[in-house]
Amino acid sequence: xxxxxxxxxxxxxxxxxxGVVLVSxxxxxxxxxxxxxxxxxxxxxxxxxxxxxxxxxxYEKEIIPAFQKEWQRKTGRQLVVEQSYEASxxxxxxxxxxxxxxxxxxxxxxxxxxxxxxxxxxxxxKANPSRGIITRSVxxxxxxxxxxxxxxxxxxxxxxxxxxxxxxPKTSGGAMWCVNAIYGAGLKTSEAARGxxxxxxxxxxxxxVQRRVKVMDKSGRESVTTFERGIGDALVTYExxxxxxxxxxxxxxxxxxxxxxxxxxxxxxxxxxxxxxxxRELAEAFVAFxxxxxxxxxxxxxxxxxxxxxxxxxxxxxxPTPPLLFDIEYLGGWTKVRVxxxxxxxxxxxxTYELARDQ
Amino acid sequence: MGFGRKNTDTRGSAARYGDLGSPFVxxxxxxxxxxxxxxxxxxxxxxxAFGDGLGSLWDSLRxxxxxxxxxxxxxMALAMVVVNVVMGTLTAWVLxxxxxxxxxxxxxLIDLPFAVPTVVTGLMLVILYGPQSxxxxxxxxxxxEVIYAKPGIVLALLFVTxxxxxxxxxxxxxxxxxxxxxxxxxLGANRWVVFxxxxxPSILPAVLTGAALSFSRAIGEFGSVVIVAGNIPMRTQVAxxxxxxxxxxxxxxxxxxVSVALLAGSLLVxxxxxxxxxxxxxxxx
Numbered sequence: 001x002x003x004x005x006x007x008x009x010x011x012x013x014x015x016x017x018x019g020v021v022l023v024s025x026x027x028x029x030x031x032x033x034x035x036x037x038x039x040x041x042x043x044x045x046x047x048x049x050x051x052x053x054x055x056x057x058x059y060e061k062e063i064i065p066a067f068q069k070e071w072q073r074k075t076g077r078q079l080v081v082e083q084s085y086e087a088s089x090x091x092x093x094x095x096x097x098x099x100x101x102x103x104x105x106x107x108x109x110x111x112x113x114x115x116x117x118x119x120x121x122x123x124x125x126k127a128n129p130s131r132g133i134i135t136r137s138v139x140x141x142x143x144x145x146x147x148x149x150x151x152x153x154x155x156x157x158x159x160x161x162x163x164x165x166x167x168x169p170k171t172s173g174g175a176m177w178c179v180n181a182i183y184g185a186g187l188k189t190s191e192a193a194r195g196x197x198x199x200x201x202x203x204x205x206x207x208x209v210q211r212r213v214k215v216m217d218k219s220g221r222e223s224v225t226t227f228e229r230g231i232g233d234a235l236v237t238y239e240x241x242x243x244x245x246x247x248x249x250x251x252x253x254x255x256x257x258x259x260x261x262x263x264x265x266x267x268x269x270x271x272x273x274x275x276x277x278x279x280r281e282l283a284e285a286f287v288a289f290x291x292x293x294x295x296x297x298x299x300x301x302x303x304x305x306x307x308x309x310x311x312x313x314x315x316x317x318x319x320p321t322p323p324l325l326f327d328i329e330y331l332g333g334w335t336k337v338r339v340x341x342x343x344x345x346x347x348x349x350x351x352t353y354e355l356a357r358d359q
Numbered sequence: 360m361g362f363g364r365k366n367t368d369t370r371g372s373a374a375r376y377g378d379l380g381s382p383f384v385x386x387x388x389x390x391x392x393x394x395x396x397x398x399x400x401x402x403x404x405x406x407x408a409f410g411d412g413l414g415s416l417w418d419s420l421r422x423x424x425x426x427x428x429x430x431x432x433x434x435m436a437l438a439m440v441v442v443n444v445v446m447g448t449l450t451a452w453v454l455x456x457x458x459x460x461x462x463x464x465x466x467x468l469i470d471l472p473f474a475v476p477t478v479v480t481g482l483m484l485v486i487l488y489g490p491q492s493x494x495x496x497x498x499x500x501x502x503x504e505v506i507y508a509k510p511g512i513v514l515a516l517l518f519v520t521x522x523x524x525x526x527x528x529x530x531x532x533x534x535x536x537x538x539x540x541x542x543x544x545x546l547g548a549n550r551w552v553v554f555x556x557x558x559x560p561s562i563l564p565a566v567l568t569g570a571a572l573s574f575s576r577a578i579g580e581f582g583s584v585v586i587v588a589g590n591i592p593m594r595t596q597v598a599x600x601x602x603x604x605x606x607x608x609x610x611x612x613x614x615x616x617v618s619v620a621l622l623a624g625s626l627l628v629x630x631x632x633x634x635x636x637x638x639x640x641x642x643x644x
Contacts, residue, residue, distance in 0.1 A: 040433055089607050114609070170604030215507050215589045230491040231507065257638070342608065344422065353423050354592030 044078045045071070047282055048273070050101030052088035052111075053221055054174070054241060055135065055265070058302035059105075065272045066298065067289045069284070079282070087219045089173040095120065095270065102274040102283040105290070107174045110334040112266050125268035126281035134290040135240075135304035137263040138322060139181035142227065142235035142242050142252040149233045153257050154185050156298065157234050158208035163231035164201065168216035169342055176218060176337070178236045181261035182206050183341065184331050188259040188324045205352045211242055227252065236264055243303030259324035265304075401622065408615040420616035424592045428601035429620055435509065435597065437579040439516040440570050448522025448566055454525075455532040472521050480518050481586025484511060507589035512597065515583040520576050524569030531565040564639050571632040575625040 026107025039061070044178055064081050071079045086094065088107035095101050104294035106112055115121050126132040149162050149287040157164050167175035169246060188357055217223045224245065227235040235252065242254045274283040289295055296311040305319045306312045312319070331337050341348045408416055419425065454466055461643065472480070488495045488505040498505055507510050543553045581599040589595040594602075598617050604612035 087607075089609070093609075152551075168604060169608075170592075171607040213591060216591055218585060219589075229485060229489055231489065344613075349424075350594040356423070356427065359594075 004325045013142045018093040024082055044080055045075075045282055046080050046082060046277070047103065047286060048082045048084070048101045049103050049105065049181060049286075050084050050086070050091050050095050050099060051105040051320065052091055052174070052265075053219070054107065054238065055105065055299070055304070056083075056085045056177060056242075057247075057303070058243060058299055060305070062298035062301070063290070063295050067075060069229065070205045071285070071287065074285075081286075087172060087174075089171075094172075097272075100273045100276070101270055102279055103263070103267065103286055104267055104276060107263075107265055108176070108334065109264070109328075110267050110338065111173055113334075115268075115270060120270050120272045121268055122271040123269070125266070128289060130267055130307045132266045133264045133307050134267045134287075134295075135265045135299050136307055137238045137240040137265075137303070137305055138256055138260045138325065139178055139236065139263065140239040140242055140254045142224075142237060142254040145253060151234050152255055153206060154182055154209065154259070156184075157212060157236070158205070159212070160235055162212055163214045163232045164209060164212045164234050164236065165215055165217075165223050165227050166213065166236040167220050168218065169348060170219070171218045172220055174238070175216075175223075176342065177238065177261055177263050178220075179206065179341065180328070180331060180337060182209050182236070182327050182345065184261055185259035185324070188326050188330070192259070192324060196247065203347055203351070205359060206347065207354065210229070210351050211355055216356055224252070224336075239305075241262035247303065256320075256322050258322055260322050261324070264307075264326050378499060386636050404615075404618065404622070407611075408619050411612065416611060416616050416619065418616075419536055419613045420620060422613070424596070425601060425613070425617050427593045428596050428598045429617060430438050430600040431509075431512075432578050432621070433624070435512045435516060438513050439520060439577050440574050442513070442517060442571050443520055443524050444566055447521070447569060448528050448562070449456055450533055451525045453530035469522050469525050472519050477582030478586060481515060481583035483516070484583070488514070489627055506587055508595065511587035511589075512584055512595070513586050516577040516580060518582055519583055520573035522571040523576065524566060527569035527572070528566045531562050533551050535561060564636050567632060567635060571628050574628055578621055579625055579644070593603065 018073050042076040049059070049064075065084070066128040068079045068081070071077065072204055076198045084091070084094075084099070084101070091104070092106055092111035095104055095115050104112060104115055106232055109132075112125065114122070116125075128273060141154075141157070142150055143149065149159075150156065151162065159286045169175040169179045175256050179192035181203050183206045186205035187197040187199065190196070190201045215223075215226050220241060222238060223235060223240055226232070228250065229236065235254075239254070239256060244254050244333070267287055269280070271280075274280045293308060293311055296306040296308045297314070298317045300306045300311060300318070306315060328334055328337065332340070338346075340346055343349065380480075404564065439614075450469070454462065475483075485506055486492060487638065488511065490496060490499060490506075490524065490565050505514065539557050542552050544550075548556065579599055582598075584597050585600050585603070588597060588600065590600050598621055602614040602621075604618050605611065605617075
């Protein structure tokens with residue numbers, strides 16, 4: 001019996017000890033959270049940036065350090081930018097679901113709309129000269145060194161000897177840019193040839209390219225990695241992603257087709273969060289900074305096409321405008337594209353069904 | 360009536376521990392814990408799923424890509440289970456009945472899939488069988504596609520579920536009464552008959568447990584499969600990847616049907632298993 005009593009002591013004490021540890025952990029963690037949120041009094045300002053993954057290098061290495069310097073010069077205060085990088089759609093959902101970012105920089109307008117629909121952005125974020133867009137790019141086709149499969153245009157991606165890689169438009173908002181580009185190129189080329197955009201021809205082009213797709217990764221970044229692992233002959237992705245690889249010394253040669261899609265990436269202040277954290281002025285200064293010549297040049301060095309006309313002119317040689325470039329409005333805007341291409345009855349969705357039946 | 364018996368057992372030992380181990384409190388804690396950690400999240404999903412009525416749930420299931428992803432998942436998981444049952448039982452048998460150098464290493468390796476992040480599993484398979492490796496090039500030059508095709512999915516599932524059959528069969532084999540086998544042998548049964556009539560019946564429940572656990576684990580597997588499968592809708596997209604895609608494209612309703620189907624499938628297999636085991640036990644008794 002004595003032994004059992006001894007055991008009971010151990011059990012009771014370890015339960016107590018675990019309880020104490022747990023409680024102190026909880027208290028510790030919650031007070032940490034409190035510290036993060038608190039602004040007043042300290043000499044350090046904090047800004048939470050929720051961005052998509054593609055411009056990570058540009059923000060980390062150039063934009064944020066430059067803005068920190070500028071902020072210090074203007075206000076004499078230090079600035080810490082807490083940065084989160086996620087796939088654009090996931091990031092938008094996180095912010096809409098309660099991740100308290102003061103500024104969002106996302107891949108597409110529709111993702112900013114998600115944050116607006118959650119009631120967090122209350123101002124008209126498109127009410128500025130560049131309509132809320134901070135960077136641009138185009139959809140390009142990467143190929144193997146020496147171009148053994150002679151890939152020059154979308155039509156080459158339909159050939160039986162070519163395997164194509166692009167991300168899944170269901171999981172990657174960015175992948176929608178790629179699929180839009182192929183479909184839109186079909187419209188644009190038929191329009192250039194016969195004066196009228198032919199949606200049947202566009203659909204057929206998309207179907208024939210989709211037929212040659214070997215792997216659909218979750219995100220654009222992953223597709224590039226898959227291509228680098230030696231899979232596929234052609235990679236459909238953003239020009240800036242390919243230019244970034246070049247910057248990192250892992251060049252993937254590419255071609256920008258004559259008819260391709262203009263990618264436009266927005267950024268906006270998240271009103272509710274910025275006000276809650278008392279950093280509205282800071283958040284607005286940051287978004288304004290993204291439009292300055294300095295930031296636009298930095299983005300351009302990292303492979304993005306500048307939005308500002310002057311800076312775009314500076315970089316004209318590096319970024320020639322494709323003759324049949326079109327933007328999302330050409331396809332009827334995001335709302336129409338989401339339903340018309342990717343909805344249950346959408347062109348892309350139906351194509352995947354048809355391809356399975358044809359096999 | 361086993362329930363009542365268990366009850367008195369608990370009470371007997373609890374009395375010795377005093378009120379700390381009061382059976383009611385203990386039971387409440389255990390039930391509450393399982394409820395909080397497992398039943399509650401499932402309940403939350405179910406409320407969401409059936410919230411819009413059965414109609415929209417059914418609609419989300421009826422889409423061809425949803426149905427295809429479910430079918431592919433089940434077929435791949437069944438293929439994995441067949442291999443796992445045969446090879447897992449064999450492995451357990453060898454580990455228990457034979458002694459060989461490196462045995463303890465093999466025994467340790469078996470648990471490794473539990474510790475390896477599934478994304479890493481996928482990556483390992485791509486490195487091994489992908490087009491950049493000698494193995495991958497050899498296979499593809501002979502017309503065998505592994506990565507970004509169905510064999511890759513089965514391989515990934517086999518890796519993540521390998522411990523289940525081995526680990527559930529091993530202890531039973533260890534506890535097996537070898538005198539029974541010897542008795543059967545002296546009575547003239549050859550090795551095959553001994554295996555069929557003596558060994559199989561006693562390890563069968565454990566094999567089934569391992570099979571059911573690995574099946575349930577496999578139909579929900581995401582991390583490794585999303586890397587090796589290729590994820591082409593209606594070709595190589597499994598259910599978990601389909602669900603992920605629907606959630607990512609802001610159509611959680613579309614994901615619910617398949618989620619509920621997977622959950623129901625798992626649950627059904629586990630219930631069937633416990634029924635089978637109960638029948639087995641009552642036959643023994």
